[in-house]
Amino acid sequence: MIVLSPLREFRFPVMAECISPDVFEGKTPSEIGALQMWEGNKQKSLESLFKIEEATTEETAGDATLQIVGDIRQVRRIGSGMKKGTITIKGDVGMHLGEEMKGGKIIVQGDAESWVGSMMKGGSIEILGNAGDYLAAPYRGCDKGMKSGKIIVHGNVGTEAGAYMQSGVIKILGNAGEFTGFRMHDGTIYVKGDCMERAGACMANGKVVIEGRLESVLPSFSVDSIRPKIKIDTSEEVEGPLYVFVGDLAENGSGKLYVSKKNNPQLSCYEKFL
Amino acid sequence: MDLLIKNGFVFDPLNGVNGEKMDIAVKNGRIVGDVVERKARKVDASGMIVMPGGVDIHTHIAGSEVNTGRLLRPEDHFRDFERKTSATRAGVGRSIPSTFTTGYRYARMGYTTVMNPAMAPLEAKHTHEELDDTPMVDKASYPLLGNWWFVLEYLARGDIEQCARHIAWIMNSTKGYAIKVVNPGGLEAWGFGHNVKELDDEVPYFCTTPREIIRGLCKANTLLNLPHTIHVHTNSLGRPGNYTTAIDTMKCVEDLALDDKPVIHLTHCQFSAFKGEDWRTLESGAAEIADYMNNHKHVTMDMGQIIFTDTTTMTADGPFQYALYGLTGNKWVNHDVETETSAGIVPFRYRRKSYVHAIQWSIGLELALLIKDPWRIFMTTDHPNAGPFTAYPKIIAWLISKNAREASLKRINPRARSKSLLPSIDRELSLYEIAITTRAGQAKALGLKNKGHLGPGADADIAVYNVNPETTDISRKFRSVRRAFKKAAYTVKGGEVVVKDGEVLKSVSGRTKWLDVKVSEPALITEDMKKRFRTYWTVEYENYPVYEDHLEGLEPINVKASV
Numbered sequence: 001m002i003v004l005s006p007l008r009e010f011r012f013p014v015m016a017e018c019i020s021p022d023v024f025e026g027k028t029p030s031e032i033g034a035l036q037m038w039e040g041n042k043q044k045s046l047e048s049l050f051k052i053e054e055a056t057t058e059e060t061a062g063d064a065t066l067q068i069v070g071d072i073r074q075v076r077r078i079g080s081g082m083k084k085g086t087i088t089i090k091g092d093v094g095m096h097l098g099e100e101m102k103g104g105k106i107i108v109q110g111d112a113e114s115w116v117g118s119m120m121k122g123g124s125i126e127i128l129g130n131a132g133d134y135l136a137a138p139y140r141g142c143d144k145g146m147k148s149g150k151i152i153v154h155g156n157v158g159t160e161a162g163a164y165m166q167s168g169v170i171k172i173l174g175n176a177g178e179f180t181g182f183r184m185h186d187g188t189i190y191v192k193g194d195c196m197e198r199a200g201a202c203m204a205n206g207k208v209v210i211e212g213r214l215e216s217v218l219p220s221f222s223v224d225s226i227r228p229k230i231k232i233d234t235s236e237e238v239e240g241p242l243y244v245f246v247g248d249l250a251e252n253g254s255g256k257l258y259v260s261k262k263n264n265p266q267l268s269c270y271e272k273f274l
Numbered sequence: 275m276d277l278l279i280k281n282g283f284v285f286d287p288l289n290g291v292n293g294e295k296m297d298i299a300v301k302n303g304r305i306v307g308d309v310v311e312r313k314a315r316k317v318d319a320s321g322m323i324v325m326p327g328g329v330d331i332h333t334h335i336a337g338s339e340v341n342t343g344r345l346l347r348p349e350d351h352f353r354d355f356e357r358k359t360s361a362t363r364a365g366v367g368r369s370i371p372s373t374f375t376t377g378y379r380y381a382r383m384g385y386t387t388v389m390n391p392a393m394a395p396l397e398a399k400h401t402h403e404e405l406d407d408t409p410m411v412d413k414a415s416y417p418l419l420g421n422w423w424f425v426l427e428y429l430a431r432g433d434i435e436q437c438a439r440h441i442a443w444i445m446n447s448t449k450g451y452a453i454k455v456v457n458p459g460g461l462e463a464w465g466f467g468h469n470v471k472e473l474d475d476e477v478p479y480f481c482t483t484p485r486e487i488i489r490g491l492c493k494a495n496t497l498l499n500l501p502h503t504i505h506v507h508t509n510s511l512g513r514p515g516n517y518t519t520a521i522d523t524m525k526c527v528e529d530l531a532l533d534d535k536p537v538i539h540l541t542h543c544q545f546s547a548f549k550g551e552d553w554r555t556l557e558s559g560a561a562e563i564a565d566y567m568n569n570h571k572h573v574t575m576d577m578g579q580i581i582f583t584d585t586t587t588m589t590a591d592g593p594f595q596y597a598l599y600g601l602t603g604n605k606w607v608n609h610d611v612e613t614e615t616s617a618g619i620v621p622f623r624y625r626r627k628s629y630v631h632a633i634q635w636s637i638g639l640e641l642a643l644l645i646k647d648p649w650r651i652f653m654t655t656d657h658p659n660a661g662p663f664t665a666y667p668k669i670i671a672w673l674i675s676k677n678a679r680e681a682s683l684k685r686i687n688p689r690a691r692s693k694s695l696l697p698s699i700d701r702e703l704s705l706y707e708i709a710i711t712t713r714a715g716q717a718k719a720l721g722l723k724n725k726g727h728l729g730p731g732a733d734a735d736i737a738v739y740n741v742n743p744e745t746t747d748i749s750r751k752f753r754s755v756r757r758a759f760k761k762a763a764y765t766v767k768g769g770e771v772v773v774k775d776g777e778v779l780k781s782v783s784g785r786t787k788w789l790d791v792k793v794s795e796p797a798l799i800t801e802d803m804k805k806r807f808r809t810y811w812t813v814e815y816e817n818y819p820v821y822e823d824h825l826e827g828l829e830p831i832n833v834k835a836s837v
Contacts, residue, residue: 141348143605 501721
């Protein structure tokens with residue numbers, strides 16, 4: 001197992017696409033140290049920015065494991081396009097973590113910035129702290145978001161989580177910001193805590209499940225029924241009862257928005273339409 | 275410094291040179307008969323082909339709609355970017371590259387002259403500023419006049435001479451090069467929510483028809499002695515069954531042709547060669563169009579070849595773009611440019627497995643192969659509408675090799691494959707014909723006297739590609755030809771070697787050509803006209819023209835009109 005720790009506090013963004021188990025596999029620590037990355041507008045070697053240690057413990061045996069210890073909030077694009085292996089980050093991490101990753105696992109024992117798992121195609125990301133905006137969302141202009149895989153955030157997330165999502169599962173155990181599931185095509189987003197307004201705006205399909213409070217539902221959603229429970233994935237179910245809304249009708253969508261009845265007495269006015 | 279390109283196999287169709295081994299000498303940015311070898315810088319082109327620099331008759335590289343396309347599509351940029359080098363600037367964009375990147379990419383393929391075919395007169399300043407910022411290539415721009423209100427009014431009155439004078443004024447004030455006609459009559463009809471489909475449909479509120487507009491502008495073009503013909507994007511473009519409109523458009527100016535000289539250019543003809551009732555029954559109308567072309571000499575044409583890729587469609591044809599938005603549901607832009615034209619942008623992906631797209635792909639190549647005279651059918655992708663210009667090497671491979679076509683045919687939609695005429699066409703273009711369809715023919719059609727050939731006096735714009743025509747069977751080794759055309763071994767621009775082995779060595783700025791049309795009596799600018807500028811335009815008459823001192827790289831071409 002390779003353990004990286006930053007040698008100093010970074011003032012400028014560091015583009016660290018090369019920090020990925022796929023790239024590290026089969027390389028000696030000195031070869032890893034020679035990998036190039038950009039810090040601001042300067043190209044630097046990995047060893048000039050990070051301390052590289054090789055540690056072997058029983059639980060993390062195997063080559064494709066990588067640990068980063070320390071504050072790396074300025075380090076972006078870690079695990080970009082990774083296909084296998086595990087990255088464990090003990091500390092806060094910068095933007096675009098696991099961008100377009102295809103497999104493997106990333107665990108963050110801290111907070112993550114925006115664009116976690118942007119356009120990811122597989123694998124899983126678990127964040128024990130909070131995540132920023134645009135969780136799993138694609139870059140501006142793209143209409144193809146997360147394609148597959150799983151993201152679990154134990155804390156809160158910012159706005160536009162799961163935008164343009166095509167498939168996969170996002171679980172947010174804290175609260176979510178505005179526009180959760182914006183323009184999603186398919187897949188599942190589960191928010192255990194409260195969700196700010198405009199959940200599911202412009203969604204075409206898929207489902208958004210909100211167990212906490214959602215102040216109001218967009219007027220372009222129509223109430224469909226009340227369900228006792230809903231399945232998130234093979235292992236998890238949310239107990240209801242839950243209101244089911246269909247939308248976004250402004251976009252001719254048939255997505256489903258499930259909102260807990262118990263935590264949302266303000267939505268009881270919809271019951272008369274059932 | 276003098277330059278001598280030694281021992282290349284030269285293909286120079288305008289001077290009838292077909293693969294002869296010879297030297298090309300350059301002095302002061304011009305091609306000359308000979309230079310003192312001792313003093314000249316020598317470029318060893320032995321075992322390579324030497325052609326004039328490429329000419330592109332139709333490529334949307336600048337202007338407000340290109341720029342709006344850039345703004346609309348950030349996703350086109352982040353996947354394709356170039357870092358700066360010691361010679362070049364950084365840039366982004368695949369289907370709509372930034373201006374500098376556009377210039378570099380053309381130069382890497384050995385292109386040195388490109389024509390921006392759609393400039394709304396109102397946006398002329400913007401267009402020219404962008405063209406000024408496009409390095410490596412010479413360029414020009416065609417103002418959109420097929421829907422310009424004054425033109426429509428003159429033509430409705432049948433006042434061709436006054437219309438011609440007015441066009442001379444527009445050419446001078448927008449610094450334009452040729453008359454561009456997009457969906458004649460249809461775009462101003464679109465401003466009122468209508469469209470025109472056939473040549474004899476009346477343009478609402480203007481008392482004229484597309485036939486009158488095309489014929490009138492064609493006559494005005496002849497009166498003004500403009501070097502290029504009128505450049506026409508037909509009515510009903512992109513609609514099934516429109517090949518009859520294309521043929522009618524060619525027929526309607528048949529009697530205006532003088533001594534077999536072309537009088538009309540039909541652009542991106544692939545989009546105008548659809549046969550069938552609707553999208554399900556779509557078929558190729560290329561055979562009919564090619565048949566007409568082979569029997570008549572007054573038309574030139576370019577392909578508008580489809581490339582299976584993600585691209586951005588942008589035309590001045592607002593109603594067509596709106597229909598395209600309806601088909602795709604993609605993000606879109608539609609814009610009415612005051613009293614001049616309209617415009618629309620929709621990102622689009624051409625898919626191999628789509629029946630319609632595969633048929634379209636086939637139509638472009640059928641046109642290029644079935645039309646016998648390479649001097650009248652040119653290679654374009656209508657960049658970026660049917661695909662980015664960076665795909666030209668692919669098209670060259672399809673044109674020179676049946677094997678290349680068959681390799682691609684295998685991968686397209688099976689129903690489209692069974693309908694395609696391509697398996698029955700054995701023609702393979704020679705390198706000489708490629709030189710015609712990619713440079714000499716285009717330069718000739720554009721009336722650019724110093725471009726597209728390597729005779730003494732021509733501009734020293736030269737492309738050297740690493741293919742040995744003596745030892746290579748280009749039909750079988752189409753992949754190596756494709757590679758060679760993708761990265762020119764050398765590109766010479768204005769007598770300087772600017773690209774070597776596909777890398778830009780030096781950034782040079784090109785010139786923007788425009789027509790300084792001299793008429794015997796200036797266009798009538800009445801008080802009424804000025805008043806209408808004040809009423810209907812956001813720019814007043816006095817502020818309308820592009821002044822020469824506003825721009826750096828302008829190069830006027832003097833034209834003496836016979837009106």
